[in-house]
Amino acid sequence: MLDLASIRQAYERVQGVVHRTPFSYAPILSQISGYEVYLKKENLQRTGAFKLRGAFNRIASLVEKGDRGGVVAASAGNHAQGVAFAAKHFGIEATIVMPESTPLTKVQGVKEFGANVILHGSNYDEAYAYAVTFGKENNFTFVHPFTDEEVMAGQGTITLEMLEDVEDLDAMIVPVGGGGLISGMSVAAKALKPDMKIIAVSAEGAPAMKNSYDAKRPLDTLSVRTIADGIAVRDTSPITLEYILKNVDSFESVCDDEIASAILFLLEKQKVLVEGAGSVGVAALMHGKIDLSKGAKVGIVLSGGNIDVTMLSLIIEKGLMKSARKMKLMVTLVDKPGALQSFTQILTEVGANIVQIGYDRTSIDLEFGDAHVSVALETKGEEHQALIRKKLEEGGFAFREEH
Incomplete structure (x- = not known):
């Protein structure tokens, strides 16, 4: 109860x-x-x-009753580690069934606590069904994550x-x-x-x-x-x-x-x-x-x-983009000496720091003699970004923002 x-x-x-x-x-x-x-x-x-709390209490109660026959659980994350940790603490065998798509880092995290890992199924529900069957066949106690x-x-x-x-x-x-x-x-x-x-x-x-x-x-x-x-x-x-x-x-x-x-x-x-x-x-x-x-x-x-x-x-x-601390632009330049320098000079004048830049003169959507410059800028808020747009427009640069 x-x-x-x-x-x-x-x-x-x-x-x-x-x-x-x-x-x-x-x-x-x-x-x-x-x-x-x-x-x-x-x-x-x-x-x-927090999952360690529930898993530990469940396994501790089993041990108190003299049941050390092993436990099984289905999880791709926190519950798996909680069960594995608790089982290791009490020196009983633990098997965790995880979906086949579980990231390697999570699989390794469970193994580090000494649990056996079985990869089965394409999602949690398939892993869960297999874990229940595995528990019955091997006389392991199934530790449910929440019920x-x-x-x-x-x-x-x-x-x-x-x-x-x-x-x-x-x-x-x-x-x-x-x-x-x-x-x-x-x-x-x-x-x-x-x-x-x-x-x-x-x-x-x-x-x-x-x-x-x-x-x-x-x-x-x-x-x-x-x-x-x-x-x-x-x-x-x-x-x-x-x-x-x-x-x-x-x-x-x-x-x-x-x-x-x-x-x-x-x-x-x-x-x-x-x-x-x-x-x-x-x-x-x-x-x-x-x-x-x-x-x-x-x-x-x-x-x-x-x-x-x-x-x-x-x-x-995405957070930096949403809070106007980062800005990504695709600018079309005439592919001639000095064009890129003119563009970066405007960025220098408005105090926009370039954190990434790429130059492409071979895309099929380009007119002959043009080039695309993709640039990621470190910016200081919405007003700063508005100033950057204004100066680029005044300089005659064609550009679009990327999100």
């Missing part, structure tokens, strides 16, 4: 193994939002995400830490995928502070749980597509939905652009690296989707920090 007692028992189990992550005041977010904002930094957890009540109890320990640090918290904002995190956290919160507002946030590209919350019944989706891969859950769990319907006061969603802007904000302003799933609460706050009384004390869970470096690079690049 998932209740405050089971969550407190989980808290005793994870002591000394799971990090007590910081719950830090965020002054810039507080100023922007008008609330008193605190960030629960589960991105600094031992495996880089298991002992897993949910482990995730609920986050609430206990938050309320120990800030007793008069008015609201919690929690990321939602399968719903295990918010189920455990909300049960603890409503037991300790019944008036606390629980706000769920999901990705628009994975709408199953929000649609189910709005309809008050489980609804699945055909597919998911979001940069927040940690909460990209296709189907709704009736088990976690029941807790969400009982305890969650409002349910919001954010798009990928909003998620990306939150990741960049947290990296620049808070000096913390957070994955897409971990940033959705901040994204909702930044984009005006949270409705609370002014000055309310708000705790936001940064659920994980295991972001792929390629994705991070893309987010930074």
